[in-house]
Amino acid sequence: MVAIDAALIETFDRDGFAVVKDFFDPVELQFFGSIVDRAVINRVGPDARSIDAKSMYEQSFQQCMNLWEDNDDLKALTFNQSLAKTAGALLGAKALRIWHDQALYKEPGGRETDPHQDWPLWPMAPARQITAWIPFDGSTLESGAMGYSPGSHRLGLAKFSDITRELREEPYPYFDHSEMRDLSWVEAPRGSVVFHHSLTVHQAKANTTDTTRRAYCIIYFEDGCTRSQPHWHQSLDRQNINEGQRIEGPVTPIAWPRPKNDLPESPSEMGSPPQTGFR
Numbered sequence: 142m143v144a145i146d147a148a149l150i151e152t153f154d155r156d157g158f159a160v161v162k163d164f165f166d167p168v169e170l171q172f173f174g175s176i177v178d179r180a181v182i183n184r185v186g187p188d189a190r191s192i193d194a195k196s197m198y199e200q201s202f203q204q205c206m207n208l209w210e211d212n213d214d215l216k217a218l219t220f221n222q223s224l225a226k227t228a229g230a231l232l233g234a235k236a237l238r239i240w241h242d243q244a245l246y247k248e249p250g251g252r253e254t255d256p257h258q259d260w261p262l263w264p265m266a267p268a269r270q271i272t273a274w275i276p277f278d279g280s281t282l283e284s285g286a287m288g289y290s291p292g293s294h295r296l297g298l299a300k301f302s303d304i305t306r307e308l309r310e311e312p313y314p315y316f317d318h319s320e321m322r323d324l325s326w327v328e329a330p331r332g333s334v335v336f337h338h339s340l341t342v343h344q345a346k347a348n349t350t351d352t353t354r355r356a357y358c359i360i361y362f363e364d365g366c367t368r369s370q371p372h373w374h375q376s377l378d379r380q381n382i383n384e385g386q387r388i389e390g391p392v393t394p395i396a397w398p399r400p401k402n403d404l405p406e407s408p409s410e411m412g413s414p415p416q417t418g419f420r
């Protein structure tokens with residue numbers, strides 16, 4: 142159990158991201174990593190394309206969302222109370238729900254993840270979300286480490302960035318130098334978790350190594366957020382949440398606080414999660 146001290150909360154408040162080292166032990170990481178590996182293979186299926194033959198988005202990472210829904214063992218990670226409690230303390234929230242979890246596997250030769258903020262990709266308000274980014278093998282500058290623009294969550298920016306590069310009408314980057322100032326690259330040691338706010342501008346390096354950078358993310362939002370826009374999102378449309386409505390239901394259950402050993406039911410009545418993801 143990691144102590145949530147005032148200094149950590151202060152760092153997150155100031156910078157919009159914070160690294161918590163030694164959160165997971167190697168045995169736990171290996172266990173969850175192997176489950177996610179299998180889940181990704183099950184979702185993606187056989188794919189013999191070279192990295193160059195993939196879409197620009199797939200070249201950044203293979204994204205598989207809502208893995209907790211079809212993996213009972215993974216619920217223990219997505220609904221890990223100590224992790225979610227830390228996220229809640231950093232965000233200053235009393236209760237958090239799951240927006241979705243996801244594997245983000247950056248293959249060898251995978252390109253950088255383009256600079257973006259998360260919140261403009263998500264049709265909900267207010268901007269009270271936090272991501273726990275868990276690299277199963279740690280991350281290095283060569284393997285696809287994350288970089289964050291410290292304090293950018295406080296600049297009042299809310300820019301949509303098409304990180305798929307499929308809708309692109311203007312050249313990258315969407316953020317100018319002043320908004321990307323002093324980018325901090327974070328090499329996260331194995332066992333650590335990096336938390337970031339949904340308004341923090343961030344990106345990830347390319348993977349120039351010969352192994353996949355295996356990251357698992359859990360995205361939480363403060364209980365009470367509502368749908369702000371009509372554009373499709375699986376976390377909302379699968380449970381028929383309309384604009385202005387509070388986001389609650391079996392696809393986005395309470396992540397924290399939950400009674401001891403109480404894990405949510407998989408939302409089997411709500412249709413399957415997307416097999417591979419888009420935001």
Ligand SMILES: O=C(O)CCC(=O)C(=O)O
Pocket residue numbers: 201202245247254259272274285343344345356358
């Ligand atoms: O893992 C990556 O390459 C990007 C992750 C990211 O953008 C996020 O978690 O919001």
